[in-house]
Amino acid sequence: MRKPIVAGNWKMHKTAEEAVDLAQAIAPLVAPSLTSCDVVLCPTYTSLGAVHGVIGGSGIGLGAQNMHWEGEGAYTGDISPAMILTSGCAYVILGHSERRQYALESDEMINRKTLAALAAGLTPIVCIGEQLEQREAGRVEEIVIGQVRAALEDVEVDRAPSIVLAYEPVWAIGTGKTATAGQAEEVHALIRSFLTERFGREAADAMRIQYGGSVKAENAEELFSQENIDGGLIGGAALQADSFAAIVKAAK
């Protein structure tokens, strides 16, 4: 019922030239999957225009990795929704755990960004996830649902289906430790049930929840076959065309 969505988060990797090469290698490999899976590439800001030149019109989506919530102003080093939109983006990753950790982004900032993305016509990919100590202390539900609730404050029901959530347990990002399919599905089901309470069944059933955290070709199929897992947000394995394409293929 929900079309899966697989997004590659290239983080602070690849110059514009390297990003073009990677996009060129990925495009033909994922083309056959585009009818059954949305595919999004998220290079760094300086490569957005160049990558758009490669994938524009191909059906592959382009996403930024962050943005400011204001339309313009004295925010040195920041970038606005209109700037990424006019670079060809339809998507923007918000609240990635690395932004929460290194740029001290709060739930409130992520909520402002989410509302600004929706207002600009961008699809936000809103990241949530617990840290290892929080999991060990039995606080997964409290942390993750708290983050979802805060990020989606003031979102109206009719906008909810265009939001993508990415559940990324922080302990699984870039560590090679993937949540088991069962662990991930358990949290995705909790998120879905919160969304049902918050927006009603119809909207909640339409919302896609990606899993992220050391997804590779070898574990993607089992993760993506879970009822409430609608594709993935991929870091390390998105930096090689073959491994990214194999993950896309696993999402049906």
Ligand code: PEP
């Ligand atoms: C990410 O950065 O969103 C991510 C999931 O990274 P990795 O796949 O490398 O764990």
